[in-house]
Amino acid sequence: MLERLVAFAVKRWLLVLGVTLIVAIYGWRCFRALPVEAFPDVTDPMVEVVGIYPGQAAEEVEQRVTIELERSLAGTPGLIDLRSVSVFGLSLVTLTFNEQYSSFQLRAMVSERLAQVDLPESASVEMGPEATPVGQIYRYTLRGPRSLRELRSLQQFTIEPRLRAVPGVADVVTFGGYERRYVVRVDPDRLAAYGVSAVEIHDALARSNRNAGGGYVGVGGQEFVVRGLGVATTPEQLGLAVVRELEGVPVRVMDVADIVEGSTPRRGAVGLDRVDDVVEGIVFLRRGENPSEVLDALRARIDQLNREVLPGEVEIVPFYDRQELVDATLETVGKNLAEGLLLVLLVVYLFLRNGRAVLIVAIVIPLSMLSAFIGLHAMGLSANLISLGAIDFGILVDGAVIVIEATLHALPEPRAPGVKREQVLRRTVVGVARPVFFSLLIIMVALTPIFTLERVEGRIFAPMAFTYGFALLGALVAALVVVPALESALMSDPVESREPRWLAVLGRGYVRALRAANRRRLTVLAILPLATLALIGAARDIGSEFLPELNEGGFYITSVFPSTISLDETGGHVSEARERILTVPEVRGVLSHIGRPEDATQAEGPNNAELFVKLARERDWRPGVDRKVLEDEIRAALAPIPGVQHNFSQPITDRVFETISGIIGQVVVKVHGDDLEQLTQTAEEIRAALAEVEGVTDLALYQAGSIPQLRIDIDREELARRGLTIDDVQTTVSIALGGAVATELWKGSQRYSVALALPQGVRADPEALARLTVAQTDGPPIQLGEVAKLSTPLGRTSIWREDFSRFVAVKFNVRGRDLGGTVAEVRETLEQLPMPEGVYPSLSGEFENKDRALKRLAITFPVAMLAICGLLFANFGRARPVLCLVAFLPIALAGAVAGLHASGENFSVSGAVGCIALLGQLVLAGVIICAAIDRRAAAGVGPERAMLEGARAAFRPVLLTCSLALLGLVPAALAHGMGSETQRPFAIAIVAGLLTVTPALMLLLPLLYGGGRPSTPADSTTPSEA
Template identity: 35%
Template sequence: MLERIVSFSIKNRLLVVFGVLLVAALGVRAAKQLPIDAVPDVTNVQVQVLTTAPALGPLEVEQFITFPVEAVMSGLPRVEQIRSVSRFGLSAVTVVLEEGTDIYWARQLVSERLAAAREAIPSGYGSPALGPTTSGLGEIYQFDVRGDPMCAPGTDSPDCYSPMELRTILDWYVAFQLRAVRGVVEVNTFGGELKTYQVSVDPNRLSALGLSLEAVFHALERNNANAGGAYIARAGEQALIRGEGLVQNLDDIRGIVVTTRSDGTPIRIVDLGSVDLAPQVRQGAVTRDGKGEAVVGIAMMLIGENSREVAGAVRAKIDEIRPTLPKGVTIDAFYDRTELVDRTIRTVATNLIEGGALVIVVLLLLLGNFRGGLLVASAIPLSMLAAFIGMRTLGVSGNLMSLGALDFGLIVDGSVVVVENAVRHLAERRSRGGDVPAEVRASATQVVRPVTFAVAIIMIVYIPILVLEGIEGKMFRPMAITVVLALAASLVLALTWMPAVASWVFRKGVSEKETWLVRMLSLMYEPLLRRAVARPRLTAGLAAGAFLASLAAIPFLGAEFVPRLDEGTIAIQSIRLPSVSLEQSIEMNARMEKALLERFPDEVTTVVSKTGRAEIATDPMGVDVSDVYVMLHPRDRWRRAKDQAGLVAEMEKVLRDEVPGQNYSFSQPIELRTNELISGFRSDVAISVYGQDMTELKQIGDRIVSVLREVPGAADVKAEQVAGQPYVRVIVDRKRIGRYGVDTQSVLDAVAALGGHPVGEVFEGQQRFTLQVRLDEKTRSDVDALGRIPIAAPGGALVPLSQLAEIKVEQGPAQVSRERVQRRLTVEANVRGRRVGVSICQNPPSPRYAAAELGSSAAREPSRGGRPTQLGRDSPRRRLRRAQLRLRRGAHRRLTPSRTPTSTARAR
């Protein structure tokens, strides 16, 4: 069979050449269409369910929203994990499904269950919705909308731009157009102020006029609507009837009548307080370069799209939008994935070109025939182009792992043997005569089977990688697919292209001679070979000794899941006390940005800090946490450090000295986002403790932190902040409300008015903004003033809130994390200066020491609930599993059978 392929190729040279040229043309086309990214997308198959409940605290969110959503999702087919975070005003549930599940089928299943979840959630507590169809590599383009001049904080003037105006421009003009770009699934907005029409009510005026908040709600709802009256037929025509009663502006709202006194005097909204444009209560902000707040847009790519093309299309669309913006408004991009992709592809391309050139030079030096060397070298680009066709067909993207895996030495192996044997046969032909095609056919027939078996054996080596599953499969399978495709193409070329073209380029004959390099190597190799053959036992012993020595060195090599890619941007996570306000976080971020820009002028170009969560809370952080993006200059400009690790160490030192009171964790944007989406954690190593008692979970977490800080290589060790959030609790006294005849909802409506009670919408053309009622600033900032809020009782009497409920201040949880349908606390750490595998495997805390550190009760019953994440089926995975087992036997125990907190060590 193989011999027939060779004979056919030589007889039909033109057909072979045409076929190869056609494949090359298709390969060029496939290369242009090939999805390009910096690294493979290893995000697991997951669907986020997000629910906004602006008035609820973490415990209420967990009880009324998160748990019902988890309950209906737990029965879905192919579900591997359900985890959630409940924070003030937000529930984020992540449903992780088995690898290979179609993402759109998964979203359909989850969407069908949302109907049941909505029925289980009490009315008015929010409606769950699916998060965008994106992945860890989805945030491809980020920009801020700037105004010149900007209004000073706390001021509003038509001569400057406020954060509210810029946010409106971003939401209703820029984002609308960017969502139409092919490949963009969502444009998330972060920072600025969401515009609302706000009625700020003074409780003292309500009391003086004998009115309640319910009357204000009712008046606004009844005086802001349109109606249709069908039509009137007249003279053979029909005239449509429209009743128009929508408020158009602030004056319309001010003039709404709430009630009329007995003397006929109307009491209007303006008599009860002020009506203004005001920002909605927010839990997120963005600052940049220490110059104050910024309004940021984040273009999110649809999963599976080409990030390079989508980012380029977004950039082109923004160039179209810029000239149409209001005077003084500009768009400035600070993060463009194209830059990282281009830099990575340039690195890969440079390495491939240099490697290819080196292979060609070596071929010319060893073959001693210029035509033969070029013929063999042609297998490199042709094999790559053929591989591109397969990659495009199989959906494999071009990235650092897939393209960087190509080995030109392996690709030309078969062609070298075929061409070298043809040169030898043709040189011998000169002495005995013969037909060139016949000699090439004879020479290729001699080696066709060994060549096929040799290349096939190399391809078989990659089969174990092809069957990897989970994250390791997504990371390494593209590499194996690319190599196998290139090797298969090289084998086909060796059997067809090489004999066909060799019979033509060598038609005038060829002389075989050893090059000077081959002669030199032979002089060294032949004596060594004779000695090795003469002493077989010694030779075998030396080989076995070298092999054993290499095995002994393995434990000291360390282990990393994948080499860390230099993204050109540092992501710093700054963590403050849970009780911190948004304003204080903004001020600390501004100090941090100024410190980085002033102390690292040759390394840092710009610094952007994102505090809390965006409009679409795919990353549910609180205002106590900020993600700080530090964009860097090219490395040849750096002066304070030679590499990124050194720069991180310098930055950490500066920040701890100049901006104390925060914990810092250093990573990179893609790395940070991917880690969080895959496992819910943002660090290299995470230890999870499970249970129901939040206080006990925190105590265990603090003890684990003290143990981990003694492990060499552990950095940025921190426990999840679950406590320390101040609460003002308004507890309804049912006996008192029964005495006054007041229902619970009337009391709760007054509480809701502290944050803003929506009563309708105001339309400005296509734009719509919430109309809300809120108690005035003085009442919102004074706990004692809360007790004086009037509540209407039957008969018209007004009762102070303090007479109907108990108001007290106490501490509570800042967030509630859940996994496996129980509460979870996580201790996280990064690894710096050592390999992840070394830090975990060589330095686990001893069981006896860890149990002593966690307390005597920590050693009562071993945990059987821990489940390690998948890290591959190689020796690093086994070492990590052994380390996790040792950690579970030591630092992680079930405290008591009744409370059943358990723990799991996870690593990436």
């Protein structure tokens, strides 16, 4: 079949090139339509359920809402993990699924179960947006000479709906500023004077603000729609609502309360640089959408809003645009690929000294890449930093170079009369087609373990494996079909093919070295195990990690203050933190979040702050400054702020860590149990023990503090004597203190809530609260203090749960040491700590991805090696070459790991994938050497001469293909630009492995495979060394 394919390509070269052009044009269109990301969305499918229980403490939220939600949602098909957090008024339940079901199916199943959950009457539940945790692709603020309340209204009613309508946008979250509402400010003294309770005011407002429909009536020959208009349009109209009648005189709302324009109570705030309060919008990408396309449409819509919709003095100012990260990382990838391409073409010319050969190779490279884009487009996959950065042009052109090298060697040789150039070309390509086919097929098979990776690691590396596999498939077709067609078109007689002088000198030295080594064959072959052991010893203490941290061009600092701190007090400290961070010259902006927005999508309290530090491009940094220096300078700048714990991360990295464990931190120790006080005490002991572990930084308990509560304990006996119910008191507390919404006020298309509230002075005074009217009887009004006792104990700020059990978390990051070694020591430390009965710790974090990936590779890698051995056996038809090639696997792997260690890299999944790709290149070079020796042996020459002449014939193609593969990745191995961190271990593993195994293969494989056999008369003639 290969012979017929090659013959067709040589004879019908014009047709082949025409079809190739059509495929290339289609590949270019696929590339233009291909989503390009800086970093793939690695998170598991997730659905977030938001339960709102207004005014309730964390304990009530957990008991009445969270546990009920967990019971209903447990057992949802495909569920991997169920986590929750309960805070004041809010329950967040996060469900993590496998990829068995689509996002639509998962949300449908969750929605079905939510419909059956039994919640308190005042509680509500909904699903979060169809976004991913790393879907925050755009952040902006509003700037203009308007009040924060006006800017918030513009954002909420003008900007947010229009941005939500952009295709691919999952949600737009508004944060900061003041949300306008109308407040019915109740006066307790006037309530007492009129004998009116807050509950009555609430009910009066609700009854006095609605429209009614009366159907239609016929009048004469016409029909009239009946509308009963009773909706208030002004606060004054609401004030006219009658509460009750007292001695024949109506008591109106305006008699006992003032209706004023106010704001929804805030649980968070946003600051930017030296401005303490701004309005921000955060745009979320829908799962599976093309971020570049969505961002293009989003920017166009924002430009339209700035030009045509917003008031002239108000504008949307971007702070974070994910496309900047995409562009910066692709710039690094593009630079590495361009340098690798130039090196590959230079090497081809240096070895072959033929301009047409270089041209053919230059054509094969884009054809291979376009093949990859066609495959990715067909599978609906995206291109990203890792998948594109792993492409080695040298490996892609190996097959084409072998074909071209054989052709250049064969065409100039004298031909028998009547033998045409096309026949020589066909015979030559067919002669190398089988080893080329099997070699590239083996490289593709070597990638199969990567396809078996699961969850996070699978989403990171599967696109890379698919990209590489499709590119290799395109390279294989190009080598066996397109290259012969191009040779027919471009390589006319005579063909210039002279071996460079430097290569001839090396070849002669190579043959002399082989002959000398063959005389001491066993001694020389001992180099193989000894060198392998030496490399293993050099790399024995290498550290391990999942992936090097991607440089996102900024810092994301999470700061935790004492749990009892107020929003205003936190704001003062955060303002100081922004001012201090801005003193670092490389900082271009600082955006801060305190607490959470009003839409209840987050569980953070006023003691939690997040600072998004935007940095200048690295080329603009001070000489000698790197990320570690900047982190140290920012830490030093923040050190004087008292009572705060900082966690340094990056925006995407931070969210990825949070999705793994539910906690913001690289590694998390979760202390499980029931008694929160006991759990907190145990967590403190663990924290103290882990403080002694090398590499542990940013160590702290995660949101485990307490908060003062105003507790109202109802006296049931007194309540019964007065003829009241628990509901009478609780309704009063909920309405008067909880700020319950009574009704709404519409202004055009804008809707504002109307809520009751006591004056701040009364709310903060337990004695004044005790005088609050609960109910009116025939006698004096019954006050709250008569039927309940008010106290101020401490309660929990948040309650975290996982798999139906409470836990308290100890989180930390790892700096200055490898992740694997640190986690191993942490495990040993935990095993030595005694745990109370019913309490047990568990470890979670990024290292789980590494452990899971390496365990999977430990199973699938040997299977892939067996498959490769089977292909080798199919190619050679006997076991000897297979066993000889397998003997070189250990030194290749040891050299790769030693190279990683010498360059300061830890052994990561990226490095492991590089080792897998390296083995394919090893097999390719080995097949060339063994096949060349076999051809000489088949010609009837003696064993030693077959070994020497075969090795000499393979010298140029092996040295050329290995040099191409090595030099094609040198730019990536040496790169330090943004985005280079994740591809560098992959490149270093291949480069270091090739530097180690190539000399070993060229010197020792001929001895192991073809040397040492008895000499025959055919060996008496000295083989040519030229």
